[in-house]
Amino acid sequence: MTGPEVGNPSRxxxxxxxxxxxxxxxxVVLGEIRTCLLPHSVxxxxxATDDLLATVAGATVLRRERPGPLAFSPRHATGVDCxxxxxxxxxxxxxxxxxxxxxxxxxxLSQLSAHTTVVRASQRKRRPWSHYISQVGVTEVIGDLPDxxxxxxxxxxxxxxPPGPNTLDLASISARRLDALHASPLLDHQPPxxxxxxxxxxxxxxxxxxxxxxxxxxxxxxxxTLRVTVREAADLPDAVRFCxxxxxxxxxxxxxxxxxxxAEGAPAGRQVSALAPVxxxxxxxxxxxxxxxxxMRAPWRDLQAAANFSKQWTARIxxxxxxxxxxxxxxxxxxxxxxxx
Numbered sequence: 471m472t473g474p475e476v477g478n479p480s481r482x483x484x485x486x487x488x489x490x491x492x493x494x495x496x497x498v499v500l501g502e503i504r505t506c507l508l509p510h511s512v513x514x515x516x517x518a519t520d521d522l523l524a525t526v527a528g529a530t531v532l533r534r535e536r537p538g539p540l541a542f543s544p545r546h547a548t549g550v551d552c553x554x555x556x557x558x559x560x561x562x563x564x565x566x567x568x569x570x571x572x573x574x575x576x577x578x579l580s581q582l583s584a585h586t587t588v589v590r591a592s593q594r595k596r597r598p599w600s601h602y603i604s605q606v607g608v609t610e611v612i613g614d615l616p617d618x619x620x621x622x623x624x625x626x627x628x629x630x631x632p633p634g635p636n637t638l639d640l641a642s643i644s645a646r647r648l649d650a651l652h653a654s655p656l657l658d659h660q661p662p663x664x665x666x667x668x669x670x671x672x673x674x675x676x677x678x679x680x681x682x683x684x685x686x687x688x689x690x691x692x693x694x695t696l697r698v699t700v701r702e703a704a705d706l707p708d709a710v711r712f713c714x715x716x717x718x719x720x721x722x723x724x725x726x727x728x729x730x731x732x733a734e735g736a737p738a739g740r741q742v743s744a745l746a747p748v749x750x751x752x753x754x755x756x757x758x759x760x761x762x763x764x765x766m767r768a769p770w771r772d773l774q775a776a777a778n779f780s781k782q783w784t785a786r787i788x789x790x791x792x793x794x795x796x797x798x799x800x801x802x803x804x805x806x807x808x809x810x811x
Contacts, residue, residue, distance in 0.1 A: 493589075493608075494589040494590060494592065495589065495590075495676075495703060496587045496588065496589055496676065496703050496706060497588045497589060497590065497611070497621045497622050497625055497675075498587075498588050498621070498622045498625045498626050498629075498673055498674070498675050499585055499586070499587045499588070499673065499674040499675075499706055499709065499710070500554075500585060500586055500588060500625070500626075500629045500638065500640065500672075500673055501583065501584065501585030501586075501640065501671070501672045501673070501674070501710065501713060502583075502584050502585070502640035502641055502643075502644045502669065502670070502671050502672070503581055503582070503583045503584075503644070503669070503670040503672070503713060503714055503717040504581065504582045504644045504645060504648050504667055504668070504669055505579060505580075505581045505667065505668050505670070505717045505718060505720075505721040506579070506580055506581075506648070506665065506666070506667035506668070506721070507578065507579060507580070507661050507663070507665040507725075508574065508577070508578055508579060508580040508652075508657070508661065509652050509657050509658075509659045509660070509661050510657045510658055510659070510660070510661065511658050511660040511661065511662060513576075513577035513578060514574070514577045515577075516533060518656065519531065519533060519539075519541045519574055519577065520533070520541075521656055522574070522651070522654055522656050522657070523541055523542070523543035523544075523572055523574065523651075524543070524544070525543050525544060525546060525572070525651075529544030530544065531543060531544065537757060537760045537761070538575075538576050538754070538755065538757060538760075538761070539574070539575075539576050539577050540573070540574070540575060540576075540761055541573065541574045541577075542571055542572075542573055543571055543572040543573070543651075544571075545569050545570070545571050545606060545607070546569070546570045546571070546647065547567040547568070547569060547570075547603060547606045547607070548567060548568045548570065548584075548643050549566075549567050549599060549602060549603065550564070550565065550566060550567065550568055550586070550609065550638060551564075551565045551596075552564060552565075552636055552637060552638045552639075553634070553636050553637045553638070554588065554609075554611065554625055554628055554629075554637065554638055555625070555627070555628020555629060555631050555633070555634065555637055555638075556615075556616055556624050556625065556628050557624045557627045557628055557631070558627065558628070558631045560616065561628070561634065561637060562611050562612075562613065562615060562616070563611070563612045563613060564588065564609045564610060564611050564612065564638070565591075565596055565597075565602055565609065565610055565612060566586060566602045566605065566608050566609030566610050567586065567602055567603060567605065567606055567607060567608065567609070568584050568585070568586045568607065568609070568638075568640065568643050569584070569585060569586065569606050569607030570582060570583065570584040570585075570643060570644065570647050571583050571584075572647065572648075572651045573714060575718050575755060576754065576755045578751055578752070578755065579718060579721065579755065580648070580651060580652070581714060581717065581718070582644045582645075582647045582648035582651065583644070583710070583713075583714050583717075584640050584643050584644040584647065585607065585640070585710060586607055586608065586609040586638075586640075587607055587608050587609070587706065588609050588610075588611060588625055589608060589609070589610055589611070590610070590611055590615070591610035591611055591612045591613075592610075593612075594612065594613055595612070596612060609638075622675040622676070622677070623675075625673075626673040626675060626697065629671065629673055630671060630673070630695055640671075641669070648667075662747045662750070662751050663729075663744075663747040663748065663751065665721075665725045665728075666692055666724070666725070666728070667692070668692045668693070668694070668717065668720060668721045668724055669692060669693045669694070670693075670694045670695075670696055670713065670716065670717040670720065671693070671694070671695050671696070672695065672696040672697070672698065672713045673696075673697055673698065674698040674699070674700060674706055674709040674710070674713075675697075675698070675699050675700075676699070676700060676701070676702060676703055676705075676706075677699055677701075679701070681701060681768060681769075682698065682699065682700050682701070682705065682708075682709070682712075682765065682766060682768065682769045683698070683699045683769065683772075684696065684697065684698050684699075684712075684716075684769045684772065684773055685697045686716065686720075686773060686776075686777065691724075692724065694717075694720055696713055696716060698712065698713065698769070705765060708762070708763040708765050708766050709766065711761075711762050711763060711766070712762050712763075712766040712769065712770070715758070715759065715761055715762045715770070716770075716773070718755070719756065719758045719779060719783075722752060722755060722756060722783070723779065723782060723783060723786070725748070725752065726748055726752070726783070726786045726787070726790065727786065729744060729745060729748050729790070730745070730786060730789060730790060730793075732744065733745055733793065739797070739801045741793060741794070741797040742794055742797045742798055742801060745790050745793055745794050745797075746794060748790055749787070749790060749791070749794070753787060756780075756783055758770055758774060758779060758780060759771070759774075
């Protein structure tokens with residue numbers, strides 16, 4: 471169940487300022503990221519990026535140009551009054567807001583990142599919406615938790631479990647917000663190549679003793695789960711940015727794998743037309759860890775060592791280049807490669 475939305479184009483009132491007070495200790499951060507190709511034929515320049523992402527009147531689109539173009543929309547709040555999964559057996563009631571942000575990577579990829587920080591409510595009863603809207607991206611658990619000592623672990627497990635009725639649905643929120651971004655009349659819906667949308671569900675918890683730790687799991691062809699542990703609450707915003715960067719590079723690997731597989735056995739000319747856009751539009755986006763805070767670069771290195779992301783990417787790029795060269799040779803001769811590769 472969702473509540474009012476704040477920050478959409480039809481409502482231009484600015485978000486209320488939160489009263490100065492010591493925030494409660496986060497139990498866990500629950501997040502979901504959708505990543506796909508921006509449905510547009512050319513890259514967007516700075517002013518066009520601002521126009522596309524300026525979803526809140528008077529708010530600022532954050533952009534950087536080095537080491538590659540990266541832009542963030544103003545944050546958007548969606549009110550929720552729902553249940554959170556507690557492990558795989560029960561639920562707890564929570565009320566608050568989900569923070570979502572649209573992101574453009576290299577003016578080519580679009581992301582919708584949605585997350586909420588789960589905390590214990592200071593009161594046992596539900597409060598007015600004005601209280602929750604003043605805390606963008608915070609969801610309060612109302613009532614007692616089944617076991618306070620393992621709240622972070624059980625809430626994280628519930629996030630990864632199949633959703634039940636009336637449970638928090640970050641998938642719907644992120645998908646709806648991404649559809650709204652892509653419906654913009656500024657986009658011509660003629661991307662240079664076809665590519666799927668990937669889904670990354672993630673959690674961030676506090677408790678790392680030696681520094682951030684991460685664990686990535688491939689669930690199916692387009693879905694992944696990522697667990698992040700940080701040392702203290704101040705590190706959680708860095709964890710959010712880390713998850714967004716992982717989602718970008720996982721998407722790039724997913725797309726290039728799919729393109730190589732789809733090109734197998736095709737006529738030479740079709741192979742060139744299918745694979746060349748990968749080199750032209752995607753290869754320059756590969757820079758794992760370059761766009762994350764310094765504190766999260768060590769976890770990126772650990773993830774690289776475990777999953778060999780860059781080795782896989784380099785091997786695939788070399789494979790694409792060789793296939794284009796061979797396909798071009800046979801296309802110039804009016805022939806197809808013998809044996810279809």
